[in-house]
Amino acid sequence: MVRTKLADVARLAGVDISTASRVLRGEATQRIRQETRERVLQSARTLNYAPNQLARGLRMARSATFGIVVPQLDNPVFASAIFGAEKATLRHGYSLLIAHRGSDATDSVYQRMSHGNRVDGLLVASLDDDKLLRNELEAAQVPFVLLNRQLADAPHAVVLDSRAAAEIAVDHLVALGHRRIAHLAGRPGGFNAGERLAGYRGALERHGIGFDPALVAVAGYTAEGGAQAMRQLLAQRPTAVLGATLVTAAGAMAVLHEGGLQIPQDVSVVGLHDAPVATMLYPQLTTVKMPTERMGELAADLLIALVDGRTPDTIAPLPPDGMVIRSSTGPAPF
Amino acid sequence: MVRTKLADVARLAGVDISTASRVLRGEATQRIRQETRERVLQSARTLNYAPNQLARGLRMARSATFGIVVPQLDNPVFASAIFGAEKATLRHGYSLLIAHRGSDATDSVYQRMSHGNRVDGLLVASLDDDKLLRNELEAAQVPFVLLNRQLADAPHAVVLDSRAAAEIAVDHLVALGHRRIAHLAGRPGGFNAGERLAGYRGALERHGIGFDPALVAVAGYTAEGGAQAMRQLLAQRPTAVLGATLVTAAGAMAVLHEGGLQIPQDVSVVGLHDAPVATMLYPQLTTVKMPTERMGELAADLLIALVDGRTPDTIAPLPPDGMVIRSSTGPAPF
DNA sequence: GGCGCTGGCGCAATCGATTGCTGCCGCCTA
């Protein structure tokens, strides 16, 4: 299983390997006769040549590989971001190393990936504490781009416009006549949680509906958290619920079912983020679709620009792709 | 951002780089004085040295990287397999390149990964046609291990015991008094679909229940497929349904809801494979938990053995982890 | 006292590709 190398191509074409290299890399500064060029290209094709990325990487100090680190692998939002990142890296001849960093991680994945020159840069989706994350990324000593996350002093990030997402969800509910709209909020202090809350609140006020703190409960990002928050909010008799994520919304739906409340006749439910699982719930969940795949793509593009030494523009928060209206929302009762 | 290299360590320790290398690699054949050894190790620690994987890979013709190829990224089963594979590769100092191969793929991901010596081997989860898959894997010219899939002439695979899974699901339903048990089958001709069907059928017969082809409908592996199959089966008035996957079971549940049937009072539902999404459905889905994460781990271990030149034993189908009884199954009506 | 052995370590080749520099050939100009 010996792979063909540059020397094989050069020998077949009757040229030096340096010439073969120049032809195949398409180097512009050196002039090579058209006829020679074609001979080399033909040989490469015949031998099905592909450059050894390890050798090239060693010489050029570039591995043509990025690492992507996510907190969980089975979350559809991250899956979609990975998908987008994979598309973009592939387009540029890069590969994508994957790793996850659970909350129980003892070492730094970032450092593990960057040490040993395995990757040229990192795509980072993290729910970690700012300080910890900053330290670990600093130790990794490679360019990085954050996914849906801000960090002071970290200039490169691609974020979703969570505020706008919350707003259009509230708009949708208000248009259906709802005025008692509860919010299952994310982790307090978190960047996105704050944005979503602000969007929720802003939209309410825009519609002349007072903000009632009793209608907001912290749900975090799990189904169980959504369920607990919903139980707590039931006493407030909301006619609609806005979940911070699809998963918390699903947790809330389970509680409504248990409580004998009809969705959407008694209570409407909206989740932020869309994924196939939304169609598997009953009733199918109305969501705000967010460009998570695009986020992954843009982040990878940005990282490529960074390692190429360009200084890319910062990217504005990505607006929602719009509401996906399914069966979990309907007119407000009475 | 210059990383420390072996030469730096050697200089600090006052030895040749070859000596430093031998110490750090723990080479056994060469004798090195204890004192020298410690000096080198100390220098490496001081400088926070990590070997350049590109250089080492070039020299040793080993990238210490595997590729994993999955049909979809957002399927919890694959996510879990990736998770397991990542754990195992990490344990052995390997990294994991990720790629997906949609049904619309035009080129061969396998070849793309293996060409250029980026990976030492491939973990392959594929739903492709046998012939296509075989050809593409052959062209890739690297060792590979199949995930939950058999292929003639491909000796290395780690599969789940789908037959046993279907059996214990049927056992569970029969124990609850069900006798009209429908099956939402996978893709006809598929390896796993056949196994599941055989398990379903075998268990029925073991319990003295005749096999009724009218109670089996092809659902494929999507929620929509599950829904269609369920619609078709409704006329047969089953009291229980066994979905080939969690996703098809969810699709079936939606149809039952629409039809005004109560779960589990009128119809019980079981899905094969377990994942967090099972708890997000209403009612929460009873499933057969399969060791998908373990499958990924074992496959990676097996691949490591292969590239090390060992010839590992074939691995027996992994038995189910057991039933996870939630709220979607209950006693048969009347 | 010479020879050989062995422990301990350094020299240098090697993996495959990239790239600065040099060399050769032919033609043009002075």
Next chain:
DNA sequence: TAGGCGGCAGCAATCGATTGCGCCAGCGCC
């Protein structure tokens, strides 16, 4: 005719780590 120059292509160093081989000093043995 000599010098110069432009077009083309090869030589050889380089990236960082691994490893076969050889060197040297010290010791034991005859």
